[in-house]
Amino acid sequence: MSFFQKLKQSISSKAEQVTSKFKEGLAKTRDVFVERVEDLFSRTKKIDEDFYEELEEILIGADVGVTTVMNLISDLRTEVKKQKIEDPSQLQPILTEKLVELLSGTQNGTLNMASSGLTVILFVGVNGVGKTTTIGKMAHMFKSQGKKVLLAAGDTFRAAAIEQLETWGQRVGVDVIKQQSGSDPAAVMFDAVQAAKNRGADVLLCDxxxxxxxxxxxxxxxxxxYRVIQREVPDAPHETLLVLDATTGQNALNQAKMFGDKAGLTGLVLTKLDGTAKGGIVVAIRQELEIPVKYVGLGEKMDDLQPFDSEQFVHALFGKWAAESKEE
Incomplete structure (x- = not known):
């Protein structure tokens, strides 16, 4: 049995562990991307330049990333020559194998938490990506784990941002530390850290x-x-998470590059993954950035923020192929 057959059987055996949220959340990507790939492999009679060009177009359309797609196509060409493959259907499992490899080593959704005392998590990202909603959902997640949570309204540039965070605070049942719109964000963070310490909070989530x-x-x-937080809590922030809107595809990747090392990013949160057919952006981000995807937003409900799991992601997309391979 080949390495890939074992890998696919392993993925298939995890079917019961895969949450329905991942399957439902990736439905659009699966319907558009996987169905188009299957259609190409089933109707094409030979592997020629037209075949490679169409496959390239499908992969780029799913926002797998141009550089990644070029490398992937090159690898497929090599395998075709090496294994003397003529039937496109024989190439389908190899494509799946390559995509699995591209996601291998992806750190699953684990957050760095303080061994004792206060954990501070900083959220960054442009307006409109779902940052405040992500903070609210994560507050709900921590609170459901029995932790005491506080929110810091550090986006003082927009009064609406403070109000939106307060709305989430009320929904989840956690307090929001704020100042007036236009205040110094660092001053808000100082107040928030002090409040978190005084109240014995476990987690402080900072907008x-x-x-x-x-x-x-x-x-x-x-x-x-950063300086204010680190002065008060030396090991903090324990995470700096960049929130990206998956529906913007390559623009999300560009935003990640703009923040880059200067923001001290430790992880990414991809929101609205359920609303896009461009789920391939997860592969692009994995290949082009050295920053792990830690959480993904798969819906509008309070518990639809899920830890990113590369195996669940792969199975949600390619479970059908894996199952077919196992039957063979």
């Missing part, structure tokens, strides 16, 4: 401004926030 019109000011602001 930040998301404007990129003036990147220099934004990065300076984040730097100041």
């Amino acid at each position: 930040t401004a998301g404007r990129l019109q003036n990147k220099i000011n934004l990065m300076e602001e984040l730097g100041k926030i």
Whole structure:
């Protein structure tokens, strides 16, 4: 039995462990991307340049990423020559194998938590990506684990951001530390850390401004926030999570590059993955950035923020292929 057959059987055996949320959340990507690939492999009689071009177009359309797609097609060409493959259907499991390999080593959704005392998690990202909603859902997650949670309204640039965070605080049942709109975000963070310490909080979730019109000011602001937090809690922030909207595809990747190392990112949260057929952006991010995808948003409900699991992701997309291979 080949390595890939064992791998696919392993994926298939995990079917019972795969949450319905992943299957449902990736339905659009599966319907558009996987169905198009299956259609190409079933109706094409030979592996020629037209075949490679169409496959390339499908992969790029799913936002797997141009550079990644070029490398993938090159690898497929090599395998075709090496194994003397003529029937496109024989290439389908190899394509799946390559995609699995691209996601291998992806850190699953584990957050770095303080061994004792307060854990501080900082959220960054442009406006409109679902940052505040992600914070609210994560607050719900921690609270359901029995932890005491506080929220810090560090996006003082928009009054609406403070109000939105307060709304989530009320829904989840956690307090929000805030100041007036236009206040110094670092001052809000100082107040929030002090409040978290005084109240014996386990987790402090911090919102930040998301404007990129003036990147220099934004990065300076984040730097100041870092210094204030680290002065009060030396090991913090324990996570700095960049929130990205999966429906924007390559634009999400561009935003990640713009924040880059300057923001001290430790992980990514991909929101609205259920609303896009471009789930391939997960592969692109894994290949082009050295930052793990830690959580994904798979719906509108309070518990639809899920730890990212690469095996569940692969099975949700390619479970059908894996099952077919197992039957063979």
